[in-house]
Amino acid sequence: MQMRDFVVRFAGEGGQGVVTSAEGLAQVSTQVGYHALTYSTFPSQIMGGPTWTQARISDAPILSAGDDVDVLVAFNREAYETHFSEVRDGGVIIYNSNDREFEGFEAEGESRIFGLPIDDLAKSTGNTRAANMVVIGALAHLVNMSQDYLEQFVEQRFRRGRDGDAEIIESNIKAIKLGRAETARSGFALGELAPAKAPDYKQIMLRGNDALSLGAMAAGVEFYIGYPISPATTILLWMERNLVGPGKFAYQVSSEIESITGILGAGYAGKKAMTATAGPGFSLMSEGLGLGWMAEIPVVVVDVQRGGPATGLPTKTEQSDLMACMYPAHGDVRLPVIAVGTVEEAFYGAIWAFNWAERYQGPVILMTEMSLADRVQNIARPDLSKITLESRQTYQGSNGYHRYSGSEMSPMPIPGNPGAYVANGSEHDDMGDTTHLPDRHVQMTERRFNKLKLLEDGYYESENTEASVAVMPWGGSKGPAYEAFLRLQEQEVSLGWYYTMFLHPLPPKLLEELKQKKLVIVPELNYQGQFSSILRSMGVNAHSITQYTGLPFKVRDLVDRITEMTQSPQKEMARA
Amino acid sequence: MSRKNPEYDFKWCPGCGDFGVRRALELAMINRLEETGLPMESNVMVAGIGCSGNLVHLLEGPQPYGIHGIHGRTLPIAMGVKMARPELNVVIVAGDGDFLSIGAEHIGPQAARNLNVCAVIMDNGVYGLTKGQSSPTTKEGTITSSTPFGKMEIAADPLELYLTLGVSFIASGFSGNPRRLAELINQGMNHKGFSMVHVQSPCVTYNDTFQLIKGNAKEGIEPMIWDIPEDHDRTDKAAAHALIQKRGLPVGVIYQDDSRLSLDDRVQQIWSKDRQHSVDQLIDAYAI
Ligand SMILES: Cc1ncc(C[n+]2csc(CCOP(=O)(O)OP(=O)(O)O)c2C)c(N)n1
Ligand code: SF4
Numbered sequence: 001m002q003m004r005d006f007v008v009r010f011a012g013e014g015g016q017g018v019v020t021s022a023e024g025l026a027q028v029s030t031q032v033g034y035h036a037l038t039y040s041t042f043p044s045q046i047m048g049g050p051t052w053t054q055a056r057i058s059d060a061p062i063l064s065a066g067d068d069v070d071v072l073v074a075f076n077r078e079a080y081e082t083h084f085s086e087v088r089d090g091g092v093i094i095y096n097s098n099d100r101e102f103e104g105f106e107a108e109g110e111s112r113i114f115g116l117p118i119d120d121l122a123k124s125t126g127n128t129r130a131a132n133m134v135v136i137g138a139l140a141h142l143v144n145m146s147q148d149y150l151e152q153f154v155e156q157r158f159r160r161g162r163d164g165d166a167e168i169i170e171s172n173i174k175a176i177k178l179g180r181a182e183t184a185r186s187g188f189a190l191g192e193l194a195p196a197k198a199p200d201y202k203q204i205m206l207r208g209n210d211a212l213s214l215g216a217m218a219a220g221v222e223f224y225i226g227y228p229i230s231p232a233t234t235i236l237l238w239m240e241r242n243l244v245g246p247g248k249f250a251y252q253v254s255s256e257i258e259s260i261t262g263i264l265g266a267g268y269a270g271k272k273a274m275t276a277t278a279g280p281g282f283s284l285m286s287e288g289l290g291l292g293w294m295a296e297i298p299v300v301v302v303d304v305q306r307g308g309p310a311t312g313l314p315t316k317t318e319q320s321d322l323m324a325c326m327y328p329a330h331g332d333v334r335l336p337v338i339a340v341g342t343v344e345e346a347f348y349g350a351i352w353a354f355n356w357a358e359r360y361q362g363p364v365i366l367m368t369e370m371s372l373a374d375r376v377q378n379i380a381r382p383d384l385s386k387i388t389l390e391s392r393q394t395y396q397g398s399n400g401y402h403r404y405s406g407s408e409m410s411p412m413p414i415p416g417n418p419g420a421y422v423a424n425g426s427e428h429d430d431m432g433d434t435t436h437l438p439d440r441h442v443q444m445t446e447r448r449f450n451k452l453k454l455l456e457d458g459y460y461e462s463e464n465t466e467a468s469v470a471v472m473p474w475g476g477s478k479g480p481a482y483e484a485f486l487r488l489q490e491q492e493v494s495l496g497w498y499y500t501m502f503l504h505p506l507p508p509k510l511l512e513e514l515k516q517k518k519l520v521i522v523p524e525l526n527y528q529g530q531f532s533s534i535l536r537s538m539g540v541n542a543h544s545i546t547q548y549t550g551l552p553f554k555v556r557d558l559v560d561r562i563t564e565m566t567q568s569p570q571k572e573m574a575r576a
Numbered sequence: 577m578s579r580k581n582p583e584y585d586f587k588w589c590p591g592c593g594d595f596g597v598r599r600a601l602e603l604a605m606i607n608r609l610e611e612t613g614l615p616m617e618s619n620v621m622v623a624g625i626g627c628s629g630n631l632v633h634l635l636e637g638p639q640p641y642g643i644h645g646i647h648g649r650t651l652p653i654a655m656g657v658k659m660a661r662p663e664l665n666v667v668i669v670a671g672d673g674d675f676l677s678i679g680a681e682h683i684g685p686q687a688a689r690n691l692n693v694c695a696v697i698m699d700n701g702v703y704g705l706t707k708g709q710s711s712p713t714t715k716e717g718t719i720t721s722s723t724p725f726g727k728m729e730i731a732a733d734p735l736e737l738y739l740t741l742g743v744s745f746i747a748s749g750f751s752g753n754p755r756r757l758a759e760l761i762n763q764g765m766n767h768k769g770f771s772m773v774h775v776q777s778p779c780v781t782y783n784d785t786f787q788l789i790k791g792n793a794k795e796g797i798e799p800m801i802w803d804i805p806e807d808h809d810r811t812d813k814a815a816a817h818a819l820i821q822k823r824g825l826p827v828g829v830i831y832q833d834d835s836r837l838s839l840d841d842r843v844q845q846i847w848s849k850d851r852q853h854s855v856d857q858l859i860d861a862y863a864i
């Protein structure tokens with residue numbers, strides 16, 4: 001049987017190679033021309049403790065982590081107990097028979113299972129570090145992946161121009177063959193994976209947070225500070241390693257209050273400045289975000305969403321910060337919000353965020369989420385020559401400038417140059433001096449909101465625009481929602497598709513189109529149906545499909561729930 | 577600038593100590609301009625929220641850049657400005673409430689970093705702007721609008737706190753002598769590292785300590801204020817500690833440690849060519 005894709009879940013304890021196995025499989029596969037996407041979830045971020053990562057491999061670009069598990073690789077007993085029920089009928093469970101916990105193990109009523117002596121096989125190659133390759137060999141047998149592909153990968157990966165290269169390559173190839181042979185002996189097989197169709201463009205493979213960091217770098221970030229918090233920490237670490245050199249600064253500070261006020265200082269001083277955090281840190285930034293809006297200082301603030309209020313679910317995924325990002329501070333404030341939905345969008349979204357911040361001179365919120373932060377995926381290599389970069393309009397005149405004059409954006413003076421003014425978080429006149437005059441407050445409030453009109457150039461996706469019912473996810477629910485949309489199209493359900501990462505301001509034309517719909521279905525990972533309620537306030541008849549498990553949507557569930565809503569929209573609306 | 581701006585509607589009470597601090601800062605910035613030849617626009621004043629922070633709008637003569645942000649956050653804002661543009665001279669002006677109460681969490685980290693900024697704190701032992709509530713430096717037992725039965729906490733000892741937290745330059749001054757204060761501020765600005773100039777700047781409306789500080793012979797009140805003697809060894813931490821323990825209001829430089837690198841110097845030290853990559857190189861590190 002030919003297969004277009006397959007899903008492997010690696011489960012065990014932190015430190016047992018769960019993540020490296022999944023990412024190794026993704027590497028092997030993409031290198032030979034397949035597409036790969038990984039999805040991980042951890043109960044906590046510390047070493048040890050149960051953890052799992054899933055890799056989906058396909059001959060075509062991948063939209064979601066996959067509903068069903070074809071193969072489970074259980075590194076310990078607990079992993080087996082927790083995950084075996086998610087393996088589809090006809091799937092396979094491989095357990096590490098060298099793990100002591102599996103001694104004398106009999107899986108009652110389970111016919112899909114076999115033990116693989118991973119450590120023994122690795123040891124017999126003379127290279128204990130080849131354990132991953134034993135597993136990859138086993139998987140290669142199950143889907144009948146060509147041995148040539150694998151050897152090609154090993155060759156590329158381990159040929160580093162060092163003395164021991166040949167030995168390492170040999171032991172790794174041997175490990176693959178042993179894993180293959182042992183699995184063949186078990187008699188299990190899944191089918192034959194369709195041959196790889198290597199894309200004809202250059203590719204990179206990386207996790208969402210790395211893509212976002214790279215995008216910021218391409219946008220010209222010069223100043224980054226942050227405070228460690230899952231799942232945003234990897235952006236801080238990336239910046240500390242890469243944002244170095246004259247005029248650049250990346251640094252760990254002592255709270256998110258320092259992060260936001262620090263980047264405001266840097267943005268005011270003329271730099272492209274950014275910080276990244278998750279919900280708890282974002283809450284602490286509220287007052288500072290208001291200052292950025294009021295004093296008109298360009299900065300980019302990334303919110304990598306995790307689950308729940310307060311400390312919540314630090315290592316789970318959710319889309320429940322939308323209200324906080326749309327209405328981030330006291331007083332009359334609306335900040336621009338861009339929410340990315342794929343690893344690729346994380347790169348381009350970061351560039352848009354900087355361009356917007358520089359253009360309208362104020363803070364921009366860039367939203368992403370845990371499931372994207374740690375997702376590893378192959379994407380087309382960005383072509384920097386096709387990217388437009390913007391920088392703020394700076395004041396070039398002499399002293400005596402009125403920085404806040406006019407009803408719209410005005411050039412910004414940079415310290416060190418003529419044009420000294422006070423960037424003021426209190427209501428102010430055009431010179432930046434504090435004032436309480438009613439007319440001034442009216443004028444300045446309108447000036448700040450007028451500047452948002454500069455940001456109506458966001459683009460959006462649309463399909464089947466003539467249908468009266470449409471689905472429009474946001475952020476990371478894009479992938480499963482689009483997969484569900486494609487399936488429903490196969491079933492000839494009349495359904496439109498809309499998607500944008502520009503949540504505020506929404507592209508005006510998109511809003512007009514949405515207003516014409518009988519129903520706009522918004523799949524989103526929160527309890528309140530946050531985006532649909534915002535859309536409703538804008539005159540769109542939007543209703544949500546919500547989920548708040550800390551996990552992403554399954555495509556199957558979305559197909560069912562969208563079908564239900566299109567058939568009896570009234571019923572579902574009452575629930576939303 | 578703002579004095580001639582009819583829209584600007586904040587005024588200090590006549591006789592407020594902050595007038596003297598403003599004068600001292602004007603003098604210090606002019607001195608610096610003459611010493612370095614750098615334009616006034618190379619100064620950035622980061623102001624706290626309080627009567628004191630309004631100083632940034634009330635300066636006369638040539639104007640520096642300013643940020644008048646949110647309550648308690650002068651230090652991290654100043655860090656952003658300084659680390660973005662180390663060539664700028666960054667000065668903080670804030671009150672005892674702003675700096676030592678809501679903003680206290682930022683002092684320790686900046687001291688540890690040796691952030692190269694100069695903080696001028698106007699201590700009046702009260703929250704002036706919000707009309708007379710107790711502040712960290714209000715004396716124990718004092719009746720204020722928010723302590724009807726007397727303040728229940730002991731007063732903070734800011735100079736001792738700065739020394740303990742590792743601030744590398746500590747001076748103590750009085751708003752009643754702007755010239756002397758300007759000298760201290762200039763020394764603070766010239767110090768390569770975190771400098772604190774803690775100023776007694778009485779609030780004539782809610783906590784008038786002028787007489788206590790200056791003394792009144794007729795009424796038999798001994799002056800609190802005294803000059804730090806020439807022979808005080810400012811590099812000696814134990815001597816600095818002993819000096820702070822003496823009663824009254826010392827005027828002068830209490831402590832200075834020139835041996836530590838400032839944060840901006842450290843950052844320069846870690847720049848090395850081999851660690852800098854172009855965006856294309858960074859992208860290619862992920863090539864398939
Ligand atoms: C977050 C926040 N909390 C409270 C206030 C109200 N507030 C304004 S100034 C101030 C105290 C000012 O005292 P201090 O720093 O000593 O300045 P002074 O007026 O005495 O110069 C307070 C509590 C505020 N602006 N922001
Ligand atoms: S209330 Fe006190 S601190 Fe404020 S201006 Fe008046 S005298 Fe100065």
Ligand SMILES: [Mg+2]
Pocket residue numbers: 626671672673698699700701702703704711
């Ligand atoms: Mg005060």
